[in-house]
Amino acid sequence: MRRKKRASIESKEPPARYQEWINYIFSFSASSFWSLDAESEISTFDATDTELVDLTTYMLENCGREFASYSNEKINSALDFVFNNSYSDIAFNLISDSVPLESRMRLIKSIYCLYCDCFDARCAEVLGHLSETTDNPLNQVCYMLWDVTPIAYLGDRKNKEQLYDAMIDVLEECLSLANPACVESALHGLGHLYGVSKDRIESLIASKLKSKVFIPPSLESYAELAMKGHVQ
Template identity: 30%
Template sequence: MRVQNLTFDDWLEHSFGREVRFQQAPWYFDPEHDWWDPPPIEAVSHLTRLFEDPEPALRGFADGQIAQGLTYLVNTSASGDSRWLCSTDVPVKDRVRCVKSVAALFAKLFEPRCTPALSHLSEADVGTLNCVCYMWWDAFPSLAIAGDPNLPILHDCALRTMERILYLNSIACQESALHGLGHWQRHYDEKVPQIVDRFCEAHSRADPRLLAYAQSARCGCVL
């Protein structure tokens, strides 16, 4: 059933308050599940508010529920691309603010809660939120479509946001940003190497496995 006109608190409960099933598909794959289908401007507003200040919003939800809820909301492999962020009905300043707010989500949620493990190596001690963190930019909705005059602004904002995340004190967050940059290298083959080179120069004593992954991202060789 299509769900609209949810308050912010009701939306949080709808998205994050579900049971995390053991060895079963999540609720959003059920044939008759409810799905949130608001106007794009409302969706961007709720997402921005959550990303900018996730701690009070997500207090009371377990990491598994948070991972499941974020996957439902922003992973296009879970519920498709709802085209909220690429909607030209939303003022570009609000779309830019939403993209920028992802850095706050990483700093306030993923940095303190993700384990210091590398997901691309399938390490055994990867935490519940690490996979969502790692796949964030790989599965994130489209920011703009061809013909949108604001596409360069939004893409530049995303690249700058990934670069900010690179400087968090979290190997999981750094890996996520490199993963995203690796996928963007195809279209930004000058900017991405520059971002990666700055990171490697500033973090020459980082984990050698992370630095090796950075070199893969630099040339777009990530999965």
């Protein structure tokens, strides 16, 4: 299977308060969140929606470097904190209509960097839908990202067609990555987006299956389910 090259990202300085943001999200511990009164003790990062989008985008665009000093467990917790609305409301801020469309589009595109420069390199090559086991905690957020995050459910938000198209573009690119855990996650995401672009997703996955290059045999049945939106 071919591996895509790293996404080309324009070099720029980190946003203001970036190190404060990194310290904030990496101080979160998912394992202790459900302990007594833990939720009430989590402080809120005081920033506008646009600032949160810029901070998250820069982090994802540069995650290969920015995550290098952190364990997979810490990365899993930090990503859960940002994207999983069971732990915070940050994901809702990221898709707010108050954020310029250009910034939201760039955020969506930066998710490919998360797959290419983090998940592809650091996740174990196991498949969640087959209940294959691993002691690598990063596989959890990789496999379940599109289940737990509200960014894929735009409701009546403005420009949702463009944003959905960008998500599908990203997930199509992720099907070209070497790690089957990334391919599985991309199929999982496409399955959840099936309702917003049925024809495109059916055609996209069918073409990948036909090529015999992008989807390994162990994922063919799952791809066929995703092609009809039948994923969990």
